[in-house]
Amino acid sequence: MECTSGRTDWVNIAREVLDTEIEGLEAVKGQLSETFATAVTAMAGCSGRVVVTGVGKSGLVGRKIAATLSSTGTPSFFLHPVEGAHGDMGMLRDEDVILAISNSGGTDELNAILPTLKSLGVTIICMTAHTTSDMARLSDIVIEVAVPREACLIGLAPTSSTTAQLAVGDALAVCLMEWKSFGRDDFKKFHPGGSLGQRLASSVDQLMHCEGLPVVGSDASLHSALEVLNSGGLGLVAIVDDETVLKGVLSDGDVRREVCCGPFDVTRPIGEVMTLSPKRANVGESSALVLDVMEQNQITVLPVVNDDGVLVGMVHLHDLLGKGALRFSGSGLTENVG
Template structure:
């Protein structure tokens, strides 16, 4: 098989699965709305079950639901009939996922769930199947064909299940008003968590606080910049308000322009109106400012514009935000 043939197979797979996903739009119907509302109104959890590849999809859907504010549990269909049904509580909604809706394990599980009296949602690729006929609500995930050349291996069907699960999760997320702060509570770890909760105040406090007065001489300016290893010093007035900044780049440009060094003071070479950020701002917002203005330092102030310290690009790199 040559490169062109491999590429053709890859593209055909994507085209078939894309068509299957697009076809789901026809199934965002009244039953879909009922499914969303039943989970939203429930005083319990959403218990999601399946067998085979559908079981793997069920685990992913549960993970998405939990991370977006809908309490959910995964229950393997085979394990359910050997004791795991004990996790289903009276207030729970149960969703069973199956392409055929006719798997032996599903046929055993569904009547048991019906006896429990829980609302049963069937996410199924055959609306004439046992599961579809037994479910209170049907989420139709029928696909024209699998991407598998033999039309056997679950490919398009599992993609459709995943997308339908995402649609359910996002609707529930928006219904409940789940916002970025809520998301941060559930994602405290890793780079994603840091983007959601890390603030400027968590970073700048580990740096030195370089500052000079407006009448500071050149020697004092150089010592302040080099001693604090941030490549910058802030020029402040007696009330600690920011007047400007001087960077090591400003010093180099001053030397290049042959400015007489005798009698030079901070106010003569400082950059007025430097970019600042309040300590309570999100660290990811600070990164946006640095990128937008192509700079490496931000002056940190309090809500009254008083100088607190300096945030450096390296602080954000160290935290993995870049």
């Protein structure tokens, strides 16, 4: 097909679209009020399911929101209004909460089932740009999601509005995760097939690196350790004794602090500079627990030891999160001991 547009600066157009959608998100951020908090409380206190409903693009957004809620600890499913009007409302119970989505608030198919939903005793939360619409009037809790304009050239195709709906849905899900203290173990339980879930379900020794570790012996000089640190590309050197028992570590941060403290003597023994009794992971330890230790202590690399304290590997934050395997170019484990 031939381009009939007067513009062909596609990157600039894309940036304009993103700027418009960002503008919409900023507007919705400013609209958030206590009604949002009321909606979170209603959904958190729900002993049934959060049933999301909507038509067209809002319905597609609703399917995503329902999936996100379900995968983060809030049982949820999507109900199409037309199917609901033809018998599927029988799936609902009075302990459920409805999340109805419509930008205009005037979607006929959706508004047609709201009176019946109210008669079932369910709580109705709606997400709309028009807080005085029929849908808002028929709802118990109204979340305003109004963007200044759509991002499309004619201002009609749902773009900024659906992005904002999706973002508010994410905000609801994250607030509910916080409410329920939904953690990594919970995530792992609901994501056994996902790559992150599989990684967090594994033990650290399944992900750690075992060869070419950046290591020096406990009698090495600071200069020797710096050479390994520089070539290892990991930002950490493990210091071990003759039996490869972990005695300490030297990190980039340790070096920076040492430089700032005064004269920097590279001939000093590494034992005077290294961090003693460093954080470490144990063979067989859950990757999820190791990730917690890393985050709580702002550490990106941990040495891994066995029951005797012998260094057997190292694990990087990226190994746990699946950002790609690192390649250690440091010297071998035994080569630098002594």
